[in-house]
Amino acid sequence: MSEPSSASNFIREIVAADHAAGKHGGRVVTRFPPEPNGYIHIGHAKSICLNFGLANGTLGGACHLRFDDTNPTTEDPEYVQAIQEDVRWLGFDWQGKMFFASDYFAQLHEFAVRLIQKGLAYVDTLTADEMRTYRGTLTEPGKNSPSRNRSLDDNLDLFRRMKAGEFADGTHTLRAKIDMASPNINLRDPVLYRIRHVPHYRTGSAWCLYPSYDYAHPLSDALEGITHSICTLEFEDHRPLYEWVVEQADAPHQPQQIEFARLNLTYTVMSKRKLLELVNKKLVTGWDDPRLPTIKGLRRRGYTPESIRAFCDHIGVAKREATVEMQLLEHFIREDLNKRAPRVMAVLRPLKVILDNYPEGQSEELEAINNPEDPAAGSRQVPFSRVLYIEQDDFREDPPKQFFRLAPGREVRLRYAYIIKCISMTKDPQTGEITALHCTYDPATMSGAAQAQRKVKATIHWVSADHGAKAEVRLYHPLLTTDLAKVPQDQDWTAYLNPTSLERITGCLVEPSLRHTTSGARHQFERLGYFCTDIDSTAEALVFNRIVPLKDAWAKIEKAQPSK
RNA sequence: UGGGGGAUCGUCUAGCGGUAGGACGCCGGCCUUUGGAGCCGGCUACCUAGGUUCGAUUCCUAGUCCCCCAGCCA
Numbered sequence: 001m002s003e004p005s006s007a008s009n010f011i012r013e014i015v016a017a018d019h020a021a022g023k024h025g026g027r028v029v030t031r032f033p034p035e036p037n038g039y040i041h042i043g044h045a046k047s048i049c050l051n052f053g054l055a056n057g058t059l060g061g062a063c064h065l066r067f068d069d070t071n072p073t074t075e076d077p078e079y080v081q082a083i084q085e086d087v088r089w090l091g092f093d094w095q096g097k098m099f100f101a102s103d104y105f106a107q108l109h110e111f112a113v114r115l116i117q118k119g120l121a122y123v124d125t126l127t128a129d130e131m132r133t134y135r136g137t138l139t140e141p142g143k144n145s146p147s148r149n150r151s152l153d154d155n156l157d158l159f160r161r162m163k164a165g166e167f168a169d170g171t172h173t174l175r176a177k178i179d180m181a182s183p184n185i186n187l188r189d190p191v192l193y194r195i196r197h198v199p200h201y202r203t204g205s206a207w208c209l210y211p212s213y214d215y216a217h218p219l220s221d222a223l224e225g226i227t228h229s230i231c232t233l234e235f236e237d238h239r240p241l242y243e244w245v246v247e248q249a250d251a252p253h254q255p256q257q258i259e260f261a262r263l264n265l266t267y268t269v270m271s272k273r274k275l276l277e278l279v280n281k282k283l284v285t286g287w288d289d290p291r292l293p294t295i296k297g298l299r300r301r302g303y304t305p306e307s308i309r310a311f312c313d314h315i316g317v318a319k320r321e322a323t324v325e326m327q328l329l330e331h332f333i334r335e336d337l338n339k340r341a342p343r344v345m346a347v348l349r350p351l352k353v354i355l356d357n358y359p360e361g362q363s364e365e366l367e368a369i370n371n372p373e374d375p376a377a378g379s380r381q382v383p384f385s386r387v388l389y390i391e392q393d394d395f396r397e398d399p400p401k402q403f404f405r406l407a408p409g410r411e412v413r414l415r416y417a418y419i420i421k422c423i424s425m426t427k428d429p430q431t432g433e434i435t436a437l438h439c440t441y442d443p444a445t446m447s448g449a450a451q452a453q454r455k456v457k458a459t460i461h462w463v464s465a466d467h468g469a470k471a472e473v474r475l476y477h478p479l480l481t482t483d484l485a486k487v488p489q490d491q492d493w494t495a496y497l498n499p500t501s502l503e504r505i506t507g508c509l510v511e512p513s514l515r516h517t518t519s520g521a522r523h524q525f526e527r528l529g530y531f532c533t534d535i536d537s538t539a540e541a542l543v544f545n546r547i548v549p550l551k552d553a554w555a556k557i558e559k560a561q562p563s564k
Numbered sequence: 565u566g567g568g569g570g571a572u573c574g575u576c577u578a579g580c581g582g583u584a585g586g587a588c589g590c591c592g593g594c595c596u597u598u599g600g601a602g603c604c605g606g607c608u609a610c611c612u613a614g615g616u617u618c619g620a621u622u623c624c625u626a627g628u629c630c631c632c633c634a635g636c637c638a
Contacts, residue, residue, distance in 0.1 A: 007578090008578085009577090009578095035637085035638055037637090037638080068638070070637095070638085071637065071638075073637095074637075074638095127636095128635080128636055131635095132635085135634055136566095136634075137634055138566055138567075138633075139565075139566045139567095140566080140634095142634090170636065172636095173636055175636095182566095182567085183566050183567040183568090184566090184567055184568070184633080185566090185567075185633055185634050186568095186633070187567095188634085191635085191636050193636085194636035196636085210636095212635095212637085212638090213637070214638090233568095233569070233570090233632065234631090234632055234633080234638090235632095235638090236568055236633090237567065237568040237569085237633060238633090239568090259569085261570090261631095266575085272638090273637095314576080314577085314587065314588085315576060315577080316576065316577045316587095317577095318570095318576090318577070319569070319570065320569095320570050320571065320630095320631090321569095321570070321571095321631055321632095322575085322576060322577090323575080323576085324575070324576055324588090325574090325575050325576075325588070327575085327588060327589065328575075328576070328587080328589085330588095331587085331589090334600090334601095338600080338601060339601095343598080343600095372598085372601075373601065373602095402599090404599070405599090414597095415597070415598070416597080417597095447597065448597090455597095456597085457599090458598095458599075459596095459597045459598065459599095460598090461598075524600080526598050526600080527598045527599080527600065528598090528600095529600095550598080550599095550600050550601090551600065551601090552600090553600085554599050555599090557599080
């Protein structure tokens with residue numbers, strides 16, 4: 001597995017230069033600041049790898065995990081728990097540096113009082129609608145609120161009463177006094193505190209006013225001694241506000257905000273709002289639905305943390321908007337699993353094969369290599385007998401050009417076993433569907449035997465009918481039928497959900513060694529792909545998720561062929 | 565037509581005045597008891613127009629296009 005390349009990027013360069021110059025006292029402290037209002041996804045993984053990577057690469061560096069829990073109406077401890085699990089599962093350790101913005105509520109409040117005393121904040125009684133009107137537009141300056149020149153004492157008193165719970169939600173806000181005419185709308189007296197008579201999952205009912213992101217975030221960073229506060233592009237024009245807050249509140253330390261482009265992936269959704277919608281509307285089975293790009297989803301699907309880290313290391317960090325092709329993610333899980341996943345044989349869509357010249361009632365154990373990429377993985381025994389199942393796709397009654405597999409009169413090798421020849425087939429008289437193949441096997445061609453050198457064009461996988469275990473296999477296809485960036489905002493994006501994103505195949509047959517597989521185990525089903533035993537799987541009812549198919553040269557050839 | 569950002573192969577990304585490189589993808593070939601893996605070769609890019617310079621993807625000027633901002637969300 002390719003280890004973190006620590007490929008350079010503009011942020012790494014800035015941090016390295018600062019570190020070398022002894023800025024921030026030579027320290028490098030970053031943070032991953034999720035809001036606990038949803039599960040994290042691979043876009044967050046990019047940020048996690050960046051932030052932890054930056055800190056880990058520096059002597060004495062640290063990366064904090066900080067929950068940005070300033071909005072109790074949407075946040076939930078379930079998410080706090082899940083996010084911790086996911087960060088840990090990805091392979092990162094915050095070394096005890098786990099914090100909550102809510103830890104700072106008292107200090108944040110003190111900073112607010114100071115801002116009021118400095119004449120830099122005021123209590124406003126405008127309603128939300130009025131405030132919007134007063135804010136102006138992108139091209140017109142805003143107007144000062146009538147509350148803007150309240151006396152210092154009035155402000156202090158009103159703010160005290162806000163905190164004491166004397167006012168209803170929405171009636172008062174604390175606003176920064178900056179510039180209602182600023183061309184940067186974020187500087188038009190942004191709201192610092194709003195009233196919410198809602199209990200907070202951590203602070204209970206201690207507070208009925210909660211700080212806004214623009215106020216809490218920079219001060220939380222400052223309080224923790226964050227040196228480089230890395231966030232996504234949409235916060236770029238909040239930076240002047242970020243700096244204003246830290247400066248004017250006389251915070252102990254000035255962190256540096258740096259923005260980068262968030263990750264987008266083709267044919268999937270990467271917005272918390274949309275993911276929540278999928279979960280709430282039960283359009284997916286949950287946050288861990290294997291079709292989702294959530295960490296929990298990827299994990300259940302069978303992705304390894306190593307593959308996700310390798311992916312994040314290779315996509316780079318820059319400021320231009322980018323949408324990475326899903327194939328790149330798939331590349332990294334294939335690369336990882338090719339080296340470590342044991343091979344087994346499984347037939348997804350079984351076609352019965354009867355070896356007419358193989359003695360009835362007889363069976364033998366054949367040796368099969370566990371992983372040709374890893375000699376240490378050893379080998380196992382696979383039972384062989386007269387009646388087998390092969391993949392329906394591996395037989396064609398009327399084979400097209402370049403089809404090397406089984407067809408009437410043709411020969412093929414059974415993996416780790418004999419060469420067989422198709423003699424005849426039986427069909428369902430009603431439907432015409434092929435129900436079984438009659439073949440003969442050549443005993444001299446046992447895999448590895450001296451006379452086994454005869455060349456055949458294909459080797460196919462199989463499972464012995466009497467020995468195989470039944471299984472359900474779940475195949476996953478892209479969540480969306482289009483790139484959402486192309487869908488107009490006012491359109492219902494769920495119309496572009498792929499109706500066949502989940503394909504459940506029952507009646508699959510897997511080799512007996514898989515009977516005792518445990519959930520989370522990953523195997524390569526030879527010639528098919530990499531599969532992960534699902535948590536739904538039991539000894540009686542095996543369930544596998546396809547993580548990613550193997551590259552399929554034949555599928556490409558077939559697709560390129562003129563349809564006959 | 566306010567402000568803030570961004571434009572390099574199909575997709576990501578490097579470049580920091582000196583032959584535009586890598587990865588994925590795609591196309592060939594070799595090899596193969598997985599049409600997998602591996603190996604070899606090829607493919608295609610500097611938004612436009614001027615300027616500075618011996619030399620510009622890089623610096624300057626003027627355009628063009630794309631993204632973000634008018635939540636008491638983050």
